[in-house]
Amino acid sequence: xxxxxxxxxxxxxxxxxxxxxxxxxxxxxxxxxxxxxxxxxxxxxxxxxxxxxxxxxxxxxxxxxxxxxxxxxxxxxxxxxxxxxxxxxxxxxxxxxxxxxxxxxxxxxxxxxxxxxxxxxxxxxxxxxxxxxxxxxxxxxxxxxxxxxxxxxxxxxxxxxxxxxxxxxxxxxxxxxxxxxxxxxxxxxxxxxxxxxxxxxxxxxxxxxxxxxxxxxxxxxxxxxxxxxxxxxxxxxxxxxxxxxxxxxxxxxxxxxxxxxxxxxxxxxxxxxxxxxxxxxxxxxxxxxxxxxxxxxxxxxxxxxxxxxxxxxxxxxxxxxxxxxxxxxxxxxxxxxxxxxxxxxxxxxxxxx
Amino acid sequence: xxxxxxxxxxxxxxxxxxxxxxxxxxxxxxxxxxxxxxxxxxxxxxxxxxxxxxxxxxxxxxxxxxxxxxxxxxxxxxxxxxxxxxxxxxxxxxxxxxxxxxxxxxxxxxxxxxxxxxxxxxxxxxxxxxxxxxxxxxxxxxxxxxxxxxxxxxxxxxxxxxxxxxxxxxxxxxxxxxxxxxxxxxxxxxxxxxxxxxxxxxxxxxxxxxxxxxxxxxxxxxxxxxxxxxxxxxxxxxxxxxxxxxxxxxxxxxxxxxxxxxxxxxxxxxxxxxxxxxxxxxxxxxxxxxxxxxxxxxxxxxxxxxxx
Numbered sequence: 027x028x029x030x031x032x033x034x035x036x037x038x039x040x041x042x043x044x045x046x047x048x049x050x051x052x053x054x055x056x057x058x059x060x061x062x063x064x065x066x067x068x069x070x071x072x073x074x075x076x077x078x079x080x081x082x083x084x085x086x087x088x089x090x091x092x093x094x095x096x097x098x099x100x101x102x103x104x105x106x107x108x109x110x111x112x113x114x115x116x117x118x119x120x121x122x123x124x125x126x127x128x129x130x131x132x133x134x135x136x137x138x139x140x141x142x143x144x145x146x147x148x149x150x151x152x153x154x155x156x157x158x159x160x161x162x163x164x165x166x167x168x169x170x171x172x173x174x175x176x177x178x179x180x181x182x183x184x185x186x187x188x189x190x191x192x193x194x195x196x197x198x199x200x201x202x203x204x205x206x207x208x209x210x211x212x213x214x215x216x217x218x219x220x221x222x223x224x225x226x227x228x229x230x231x232x233x234x235x236x237x238x239x240x241x242x243x244x245x246x247x248x249x250x251x252x253x254x255x256x257x258x259x260x261x262x263x264x265x266x267x268x269x270x271x272x273x274x275x276x277x278x279x280x281x282x283x284x285x286x287x288x289x290x291x292x293x294x295x296x297x298x299x300x301x302x303x304x305x306x307x308x309x310x311x312x313x314x315x316x317x318x319x320x321x322x323x324x325x326x327x328x329x330x331x332x333x334x335x336x337x338x339x340x341x342x343x344x345x346x347x348x349x350x351x352x353x354x355x356x357x358x359x360x361x362x363x364x365x366x367x368x369x370x371x372x373x374x375x376x377x378x379x
Numbered sequence: 380x381x382x383x384x385x386x387x388x389x390x391x392x393x394x395x396x397x398x399x400x401x402x403x404x405x406x407x408x409x410x411x412x413x414x415x416x417x418x419x420x421x422x423x424x425x426x427x428x429x430x431x432x433x434x435x436x437x438x439x440x441x442x443x444x445x446x447x448x449x450x451x452x453x454x455x456x457x458x459x460x461x462x463x464x465x466x467x468x469x470x471x472x473x474x475x476x477x478x479x480x481x482x483x484x485x486x487x488x489x490x491x492x493x494x495x496x497x498x499x500x501x502x503x504x505x506x507x508x509x510x511x512x513x514x515x516x517x518x519x520x521x522x523x524x525x526x527x528x529x530x531x532x533x534x535x536x537x538x539x540x541x542x543x544x545x546x547x548x549x550x551x552x553x554x555x556x557x558x559x560x561x562x563x564x565x566x567x568x569x570x571x572x573x574x575x576x577x578x579x580x581x582x583x584x585x586x587x588x589x590x591x592x593x594x595x596x597x598x599x600x601x602x603x604x605x606x607x608x609x610x611x612x613x614x615x616x617x618x619x620x621x622x623x624x625x626x627x628x629x630x631x632x633x634x635x636x637x638x639x640x641x642x643x644x645x646x647x648x649x650x651x652x653x654x655x656x657x658x659x660x661x662x663x664x665x666x667x668x669x670x671x672x673x674x675x676x677x678x679x680x681x682x683x684x685x686x687x
Binding site for chain 1: 394395397398401402405406409410412413520521523524525526527528529532533535536539540621624625628629632633643644647648655659662663666667670
């Protein structure tokens with residue numbers, strides 16, 4: 027055999043042996059088929075900030091639902107009030123973990139009294155449960171306002187985008203005008219007026235408990251905030267309707283309704299979800315702002331904004347009454363924003379490509 | 380400036396005028412939806428007196444005629460009528476009085492937000508992913524998530540407990556905290572805006588060319604990068620003003636500053652309708668005009684931007 031040149035690149039075949047079946051098995055990587063949604067969730071879970079925010083939101087939501095069921099006090103219960111007796115002022119303005127006069131008596135007698143973790147407010151109401159109810163109201167308003175915005179924005183946006191032509195032109199001019207209205211001032215104006223207009227009409231109906239202000243807040247959202255959602259969806263639809271699958275659907279005889287609902291909307295669903303998620307904190311923001319200047323929920327129902335606003339009067343003596351709702355509201359808005367950002371990073375097809 | 384730009388500007392101006400008209404119309408008719416006249420909340424007056432009052436304020440005429448008069452008075456004389464609750468003063472008087480304080484507050488806040496925001500944003504972009512960048516981003520995220528009333532009350536507590544201040548808004552020193560409250564959110568927003576557009580600009584070819592030619596670091600930033608990085612900030616001009624106007628409602632309430640915001644909030648609670656209408660229309664028009672200026676500047680400053 028000819029001696030191999032030490033610098034030759036020629037391989038020596040004897041040094042290679044065929045792989046065993048086991049080794050072959052080892053090399054094959056089977057991965058379960060993945061969908062767009064699964065991929066997105068995986069990316070979302072990798073994002074620690076978004077995951078933590080999500081758990082904070084879930085925790086707060088569950089806490090708001092469960093705590094009112096088990097808590098021994100009511101949000102509108104004035105603890106100093108007793109049958110046939112004047113209101114006991116010792117219950118008003120309790121500091122955290124203090125007790126009122128009759129409660130102290132009961133403790134002396136060996137009874138266990140549930141503590142007022144955050145004390146009571148100036149009307150002798152347990153402050154902790156008020157904060158819980160306030161959070162609940164704020165979350166509810168944020169959630170429903172976003173749903174309203176979503177439904178209206180999606181309907182109008184997809185119609186404008188799909189039909190095009192004159193319909194699109196008219197809708198987009200209306201959108202332009204509403205878009206350039208200063209939203210906050212209009213919200214204040216409408217909330218002021220609707221509060222008075224609906225205040226009497228609602229008396230005696232189940233809507234009274236929600237309060238005219240919240241209803242007017244929803245109406246304001248329905249009137250003003252759908253425009254950015256409509257713009258976004260119209261833009262999406264405009265680019266999607268030129269796709270081949272729309273053409274083929276049309277060729278096989280599908281109607282507009284079918285094409286919008288089955289082809290166009292599902293294809294921009296991720297964009298829709300993301301902007302809805304980011305709409306919630308802004309709705310909560312608006313509600314707390316309105317409550318703060320006195321246009322929010324009706325007393326005695328609390329919201330985080332009205333709790334902060336009420337606390338402002340006694341802020342020198344009871345700063346914690348302001349700090350608590352302030353922290354809760356910042357926490358909710360911050361985690362919703364971070365979660366929304368995480369959703370966008372994980373699900374926005376434009377970012378992935 | 381070519382004819383296309385002119386056409387765009389003309390279109391935007393028309394849209395702005397239309398928007399202001401919509402604001403006036405909506406405000407007028409929405410306020411007149413309120414059941415009962417402005418005198419129903421007062422002590423019961425005899426029908427003759429009420430009729431006389433209504434005649435004096437022109438409330439006995441049909442609604443549409445009132446609307447035409449209202450619109451005509453605004454356009455020809457800039458007259459928003461008399462305030463109902465503050466006897467002997469017109470809406471314009473009250474607003475221009477309050478505007479002095481509010482405008483000072485707002486302008487200082489806007490200017491400081493702009494300067495500090497641009498500086499912090501540039502620093503964050505230059506020191507990308509370093510500790511200082513992280514710190515700036517965390518702080519600005521926190522500021523963006525905090526409603527202005529919470530920021531305001533936090534600063535109020537700080538001022539009264541730590542700095543031992545007792546009055547706000549009356550003296551120049553008392554305006555410092557309200558100004559900071561108002562400036563924090565736009566500052567945080569501008570910081571983030573500047574950071575992202577600066578990062579964008581720093582990746583451009585002409586920056587690399589400048590570096591390759593041996594231009595010094597500061598000169599690249601101030602001579603080449605900053606000018607281009609600031610273009611997106613211009614678009615924030617209008618929204619920032621809108622934020623400062625609405626933010627001042629809350630800030631003035633918290634700190635007791637005697638400005639237009641406080642007048643507005645109290646006119647809402649007092650049901651002083653001419654005041655509510657006048658303030659809404661004037662502030663809204665201000666915002667619409669500032670948005671217009673911002674938009675036009677944006678298109679004029681950067682010739683690369685294509686017009687719709």
